[in-house]
Amino acid sequence: MQTIINFIQDIYQTKEFIPLHEPRFRGNEKKYLNECIDSTFVSSVGKFVDLFEEQFASYVGAKYAVATVNGTSALHVALTVGGVSDDDEVITQALTFIATCNAISYCGAKPVFIDVDLETSGMSAKALEAFLQQNCIVKNGECINKTTNKRVKACVPMHTFGHPCEIDTIAQICKKWHIVLVEDSAESLGSFYKQEHTGTFGKMGCFSFNGNKIITSGGGGVVVTDDEVLAKKLKHLTTTAKVPHKWEYSHDIIGYNYRMPNLNAALLVAQLEELEGFLASKRELAQKYAHFFEDFDDIEFIKEPDNAQSNYWLNAITCKDKKMRDEWLEFTNANGVMTRPVWKLMSELGMFKMCQNDGLKNSKYLSDRVINIPSSVL
Numbered sequence: 001m002q003t004i005i006n007f008i009q010d011i012y013q014t015k016e017f018i019p020l021h022e023p024r025f026r027g028n029e030k031k032y033l034n035e036c037i038d039s040t041f042v043s044s045v046g047k048f049v050d051l052f053e054e055q056f057a058s059y060v061g062a063k064y065a066v067a068t069v070n071g072t073s074a075l076h077v078a079l080t081v082g083g084v085s086d087d088d089e090v091i092t093q094a095l096t097f098i099a100t101c102n103a104i105s106y107c108g109a110k111p112v113f114i115d116v117d118l119e120t121s122g123m124s125a126k127a128l129e130a131f132l133q134q135n136c137i138v139k140n141g142e143c144i145n146k147t148t149n150k151r152v153k154a155c156v157p158m159h160t161f162g163h164p165c166e167i168d169t170i171a172q173i174c175k176k177w178h179i180v181l182v183e184d185s186a187e188s189l190g191s192f193y194k195q196e197h198t199g200t201f202g203k204m205g206c207f208s209f210n211g212n213k214i215i216t217s218g219g220g221g222v223v224v225t226d227d228e229v230l231a232k233k234l235k236h237l238t239t240t241a242k243v244p245h246k247w248e249y250s251h252d253i254i255g256y257n258y259r260m261p262n263l264n265a266a267l268l269v270a271q272l273e274e275l276e277g278f279l280a281s282k283r284e285l286a287q288k289y290a291h292f293f294e295d296f297d298d299i300e301f302i303k304e305p306d307n308a309q310s311n312y313w314l315n316a317i318t319c320k321d322k323k324m325r326d327e328w329l330e331f332t333n334a335n336g337v338m339t340r341p342v343w344k345l346m347s348e349l350g351m352f353k354m355c356q357n358d359g360l361k362n363s364k365y366l367s368d369r370v371i372n373i374p375s376s377v378l
Helices: 002-012 029-039 047-060 071-081 098-106 124-133 168-178 230-239 262-294 321-333 361-369
Strands: 064-068 090-092 111-116 135-140 142-145 152-156 181-184 203-206 220-223 298-303 315-317 371-372
Touching: 002 262, 002 321, 029 047, 029 262, 047 064, 047 220, 047 262, 064 071, 064 230, 071 098, 071 152, 071 181, 071 203, 071 230, 090 098, 098 111, 098 152, 098 230, 111 321, 124 135, 124 168, 142 262, 142 371, 168 181, 262 298, 315 321, 315 361, 321 361, 321 371, 361 371
Parallel strands: 090 111, 090 152, 152 181, 181 203
Antiparallel strands: 064 220, 135 142, 203 220, 298 315, 315 371
């Protein structure tokens, strides 16, 4: 294990504490923040919000982008606009960050957990098709779960650690079964599947700009879509559903104060300018890790899947068993190198234990063995 510690210290050229993923502010961040402060438009009205939405949509290849205060709010409002409501079911994966299931719960819906592929750590298209064939029917243009008699309204796959899942096939399956596809692309900015950016295969895609993401504004999120009607609904809902007027305050439905402040957007405009450099650095780091771990029989470095170009947001390894994983976590964190296990499966949390699942064989395997290792831009 000390060999691994030494290797990571050599990469980052320090024997001080090495975090899992820290932000890099090397460009125009301070310049744009000062400009924003000098303008006095520091809240949700200001040029940087509009500029960021325009530039982000262009980068991922979507027609519209609506900025939000964080990634969870982006998921919540996307599901709401997608028609998810009380007593609906939303298919997702158990191997995900809790924000995915929180957003589903905010809508009054319940998650249904589908297994992941070992190659991607993301939702398995094969498992999704098998679950639907076995448990669901299409009735009056809606997908109905025969076990619960609930409507399966949406599907939320997540591109784990920035590695795209088999999203084109998942999109085809969702279309066939009349299920709204909302991509949880929180971790996959800069990742492409078959030369298309993640987040653009479904009705909507959601991204996060939390402090540990590949670009960050401390917080922040965004929803992208090609549907103009949905984009207008998203903007309306996230801005407290206020009816436009020069001075009157009138709101036509219950909305959400999910607006991204101009200050955050200023940071993100600067971070977007640095994104290609970040991606190149992360690919270089991943190549170093991949080469290093080739000499280990009991550790496998997780590489980008076939047909994909991953952003390598968080590099990860798979250990031979849970015992080895736990020993590895203990040793590295005790020696100044931050590592972490993958999230506890959502199906094992108290609030989601009763939710339907398909056995989750691969999810359980990965949950016991995966470790994230330092992934900051070099």
